[in-house]
Amino acid sequence: MPPPPPPVADSDADYGCSYFYFLWGRHAELLLRFEEALEAYENALICDPRATYVSEKIPLLLLRLERTDEAAQWLDRYLKEHPDSNGMRMLYAKVLGRQGKNDRAMHQYQLISDRNPDDPAILLLLAEMYLGNKQSDQARAVLGRVLTLDPTSYPGHVLMARLDQQVGRTDEAADHYRQALARNWSSELQMELGELFIKTQRYDEAGALYRDIIAREDHNEVARIALVHVYLLQKKDSQALTELKNLRALVDQPQRVDLTIARLYAKQQHFDKAIAITEQILARENLPEARFFLAVLFAQEKKYNQALRQIRLVDREAPEFAEALSLEVRILREQDRADEAVRRIEENLAATAGARNAELYTMLAGLHQQQGRDELSRKALLRGLEAFPEDENLLYEYGLLLENSGDHAGALQAMQKIIELKPDHAAALNFVGYSWAEDKVHLDKALGYIQRAIELKPDNGYIRDSLGWVYFRLGRIGEAIKELEAAVRLSPDDPAILEHLGDVYLEAGRERQALETYRKALQLKPESEDERLRLAEKIRIIEKQGAR
Known part of the structure; x- marks a missing residue:
């Protein structure tokens, strides 16, 4: 793309030639022949650069041809050459914004604003750029200027x-x-205000706004759905149910509303009504979502055979299939039919070439482990990791299996891989951090891992215990006591x-407190004999020495 031609004297311009090519270009542009139009306009500028x-x-044609960099x-x-051309500068700012060069785009808007300090349209564009770039102070200053120039500015108040x-x-x-709505009411803007009230838990005000919209626009489905949401947040289930029934008459797909009504009945423990409505939905249309929900309802009522019949009608390609299979496995386990559950999972793995869902392997491993078949459990997880080598849940279950089988180094390696894949995996961070603290290695790094895990799960007693233990290893006894006491408050029944x-x-x-704490731990009957013997020995030594 050649640059714009340099200025020439008026006597050098060939206006007839320029206008001929302009008309040619315009004709080509109307026929959507943009390359031809671009060439004609370039020739027109050669004839008359001014x-x-x-x-x-x-530049507009270049943008139509998606040659954005050339347009810029x-x-x-x-x-x-033409620094006072606000229109072209405005276009340049938009192109820079499209390129993601927001700082340069804002600079162009600022130049336009400096030349037109009282033009609200330009100020508003600049404010939008600042808002999009999260430069709140600059946006506030510009919008303040807009509202000073025009206190009733609708876009000024909205922004x-x-x-x-x-x-x-x-x-x-x-x-x-409210000021923007007074100037130019719209249901969309009032919905936006309603969402603000929901976020700040001002549910009564949100509900009033939605009811006002419905009063103005009786067929506004979005407002009715939002009102149902508010009622549910307020635990006003009866009013939500009434509004859902009103909504049902307005929508194109009433079965979706019916399913929501059924869920609301289930929430109210009216399972018979929920089941009846869901069965009516399925009589009209085979919705996998409704089919799975009906299975859940039957399972809730302990009607397991009916639940299983519904589960097996859920299409394998449906989004609900994985959850349905998981429910089927839980039901079969409840009925002591673990081998059948294993067969069902294997059937589905074979039918999908093992590539559908990593959770199937986790469920399969859990079933084998429940039956004491640790080697089969290990093989199931390895099969899963072959298909899904970076699945964090499979890696975590495999790490725990290795730890329980005595391969601590292998377990640690699996957990470290999880952290590489997902640095915010609290359980893996805790496992690695605690392991290092137990082995008295990498203590500073262990502390960082466990502190991050605490940030992610501050109310987890086991992670809090790890934090106390790493402080203990670091010799920071006061902090260790504080964290371990907090861990006991969170998990009071854990002897470890x-x-x-x-x-x-x-x-x-503090021997007396140590003695009391050991005794409490022993009373909780630790699972392993080694733990019980260790605690008994600690108690014996303190008692022999005479606790102070």
Whole structure:
């Protein structure tokens, strides 16, 4: 793409030639022959480089041809020759925005604004750029200028409302939304205000807004659905049910509403009504979602054979199939039919070449493990990892299996791979961090891992126990006691956590508290004989020495 021609003296311009090529280009453009049009416009500019009406066509054609970079280059060169062309500068800013060069785009808008400080349209474009770039202070300053120039500016109030919402100034946002609605009411904007109230748990105000929309627009399905949502959040199930019945008469697919009604009845423990409605839906249309829900309802009522019949009618290609198969496995296990559950999973793995769902392998391994068939459980997980080598759940289950079978190094390797794949996997972070603390290696890194796990799951007593234990290994006894006491509050019935707390009390010279804690741990009857003997020995030594 050649640059815009340099300025020439008026006497050098051939207006007839330029206009001929312009008409040619315009004709080609109307016929959508954009390459031909572009060539004609370029020739028109050769004839008359000052023909701005032609110049303005070229970047637009380049954009139509998806030659965005060339359009940006052309506009940049053009503006150096014509710095006062606001229209072309506005186009240049939009092109830069399309390229993701937001800072440069904002600079162009700022230049336009500097030349037109009182033009609300330009100020609003600049404010939108700042908002999109999360530059809240700059956006607020520009929008403040817009509302000073025109206190009733509809877009000014809408953008200020969204800005205030973005920074958590809910009352101010609501006020700007109301001023915008007073200026130009629309259900879409009122819905936006309603969503703000839901996010801030102002459910009564949200409900009032949705009811107002329905009063104005009786057939507004979105507002009715939003009102149902508000009623459910307020636990006003009866009102939600009434509104759903009203909604049913308006929608094109009433079976979807019926399914929501059935779910609401189930929530209210009216399983008979939920089952009746769902069966009516299935009599009209074979919806896999409804079929699976009916199976869940039958399972809830312990009508397992009926549940199994519905599950086996769920199409293998349906999104609900994996959950349906999982429910089938749980039912078969409940009925002591584990071998049949294994067969069902193997059938589905064979039917899908083993490539449909990693969870099938996890379920299969769990069934084998429940039956004490550890080697088959291991093989199931390895089959799964062959098909899904980076599935975090398979890796985690495999790591636990290795740990339980005595291969701690293999388990640690599996957990470290999970962390590589998903750095925020709290359980893997805890496993690795605790393992290092137990082995007294990489203690600083172990602390970082466990602190991250705590951020992800602050109310997990086992992770809190690991944090206390790594502090203990680091010699930070006071912090260790604090965290282990918190772990005991979160998981009071775990003897291992109590033993850790007892160990730290003992290290701190608080023998009496250590003794009491060991005794509590022993009363909880630890699963392994080694744990029971170890606790009994610790109690014996303290009692012999005489606890202080």
